[in-house]
Amino acid sequence: MLLAPDGRPTAAGTAHLPPGEELLRGLAGMVAARRFNDQAGALVRQGRLAVYPSSHGQEACQVAAAQVLDGGDWLFPTYRDTAAAVARGVDPVEVLGLLKGDWHSGYDPYERRVAPLTTPLATQLPHAVGVAHAARLRGESTVVLALCGDGATSEGDFHEALNFAAVFRAPVVFFVQNNQYAISVPLARQTVAPSLAHKGVGYGIPGEQVDGNDLAALLDVLSGAVARARAGEGPQLVEGRTYRIQAHTNADDATRYRPDDEVAAWVAKDPLVRLEAYLRAEGILDDARAAAFADAAEQVARRTRDGINHDVVPDPDDLFRYVYAEPTPQLVEQLALVHDELGRDESSQDEPSRAEAHR
Template sequence: MTGITGRASDPDRMLPSREPVMLLGPDGRPATAEGAALPSGEALLRGLAGMVAARRFNDQASALVRQGRLAVYPSSHGQEACQVAAAQVLTDDDWLFPTYRDTAAAVARGVDPVDALGLLKGDWHSGYDPYEQHVAPLTTPLATQLPHAVGVAHAARLRGERTVVMALCGDGGTSEGDFHEALNFAAVFRAPVVFFVQNNQYAISVPLARQSAAPSLAHKGVGYGIPGEQVDGNDLAALLSVLSGAVERARAGEGPQLVEGRTYRMQAHTNADDATRYRADDEVAAWAAKDPLVRLEAYLRTEGVLDDARAAAFTEAAEQVAHRMRDGLNQDVEPDPDDLFRFVYAEPTPQLTEQLAVVHDELTRDGLTREEVRR
C-alpha cells in the first residue's frame, strides 16, 4: 500500500476469491480453502455458544412481538453465524456499527438483551449506552450508519489508536448512496474499518439480482481501491477466519476491507411482512439445509470437542437470556413526556421550551398531575 489513498500495487489482490470461502461444508465436514485455516476448537465452541444464544434470542423476540411487547422485530434467524462472528473478532477497544437486524450481534458484543430491544419497543433513546460496549445505536435507515462508522475509524487513526470499526449492512444497503460515500472516504483516508455485508439475498422483497449486476457484492470494493472477499455466511469457521484477517489488516494500517457474507434470511423481513409472496418454499428449504448451527455442531461433535453436557450448558445459558428478555420486556413503561425535549440539545432552545410548555398545558388540561399523566 502506498500513499494516503492506500492504492494496492497489485490490483488483482483486491479481487475476491471466485467462490465464497468455506471451511465447513453444510454437513459439517471440513472443506479446503486457500489461505484460510480453521480457528481453534475453543474459538469455535465460543462461537457455537453465541449462535445458540442468538437463535434463542431471535425466537424469544419474535414471541414478544406476538404478545404485544415489541412493536416490530427484524429476525436474524439463519444469520446467526454472521452476527456472532462480527462481534467475536473484535477487541474491547473496537467498535461495532449495527443495522436494525443486528440485535443479536449487539448482544454477542455484550449489550444487555433487554436494552438491545429498547429501540424496537419504542420506549427509550437507542436503549443502551453506546460507549459501554462500543456498539453504536441500531440503525433503521439503510446504510446511514456507514459514514458514521468511517468517521469513528478515521478519528481513531488520527489519534494514533489501534481501534478498528466493524460496519455492518445488508445487501440492500449496498444500493444506497451512503454505502458509496462511506467506502470512498474510507479508502482515500485509509480508515481502519471493515465493511461487512450480510447478503441475505433480499432487500425486503427485492432479490439480489434486481439490486446489482456485479459478480458479487465483494467485487464492489475494487472500484474504490478496497480489497474484497466473499465468504460462506453460514460457516462460522470461515467467517472467523476471513473477518479476523480483515480486522488484522485494517489494524495494521492497510486501510478499509470489504467482506461479503453469503447467508439467508430464513424468516420474514419483519413481523409485518409476508415472505411467501415473493419467495418459494423450496428456496427456503434449500437454505435450511445449510443451517449454521447444525453445521458447526456436527463438526465439533465429530472432532470430539463438543459433548452432550457442554451442548446442554449452551442451551441452558440461552434459556437464561430468554428469561431475562421475558422479565425485562414484560415490564410496563412509564414514559415521561419531558423526554421528548430533554435530550435534543444540552441547553434547550427557546422554541423547545415553548413546545414543552404547550405539551404540559395539553396534558394537564383536565387537572392531572405530571405523575398521573406518566402513569
C-alpha cells in the first residue's frame, strides 16, 4: 500500500509513488470507468442490455491494467473487465456488444490489442500465454497482461496456463483481481492458500500481492511486473485485493450471501476517493481539472447511451457468413432454405464468403 484509504502516503509511498501526471491520468480513467459502470447499469434497467457485470469498486485495477501496457502489448480481459477495455481505447459501445446480445466480440481485437471478453472462467488464460509465447518466438518485445478473478484460480485452465507460461518463460503477467467472491462463494471456501499470489510458487512463478484499491501501488507493482516480463524474466503473478461493491450481475442478489457491514467497510476504501484526496492534498488536482475529468466521463456515458439505444437490425445471413471463409455446400443449402423461408431474392444477397471478415 502506497496510499492509505484516507489518501495519506504510507512510509513505502514516499519512495515509490508514481509521478503526479501518471496519477492524474489514472484518476481520469477511474472517473470515466465509474461513470461507464453507472451508465451500463442504467441501460440494463431500461432493457437495452441483457446483463451487466459491474466493476464498481474495482476501477483502480481496471485502469491500472490498461495504463501499464505499451501500444504493442496485449490485454486479455474477462467479462467484468469492460472498463479496462474502454481504458485501453476500445469503443465503449463495441465493448458492450456481447452484453447486449449482438456480437460475441463487437470490436476488432487487433486494433487496440484487446482480446475478446470471455465469459467462461479462465479460458482466456492459455490463449494469453500462447500469444505471449508466439511473440517471444518472433523476437518481439510484446508483453501480455491477462486478467482474471479469484474464482478463476480454482479452474483448471488457470493452472494449465501458469504451467505453460513457466515452462516456456512466456512474457505474460497474470493479474488476479481478488474481489473476495466467486459469485456467492467467498474466498475462504475456494482456497486455504495464504494468498492467491502464493499459487505461483508451485510453478516457479514469482507472486506479489498489492492493494487493489490503491492506484498508485497498482501502477508501481504492475509496471514492475510488466518490465520484468519484457526483460525476459518470464511470467509474473500479481494479486490485487479489491472488492465488488455491487452485485455479481443484475441477475444476482448479493444481500443473500454478504452482510451490509462488510460492504460498508470496503466502500470506505473507495479507490477514487483515496486518490483524489491525495492529489488535492498535494496541490496536483484542482476543481477545474476535476470538472474536466467529470465532463470527459460524461462524454463516454453519452457515447455509450446513444450507441446502445440505436437498434441493430439483425441479418440472418450472419449465421452463415462468418463460419468459413469459403462456405461449404451444406451452408449454402441452409442459407438457401433461410432465404426461401423469408421470401428473399437470392440474386440480391451477398455470398457468405464475400462478406467482410469483421463487421
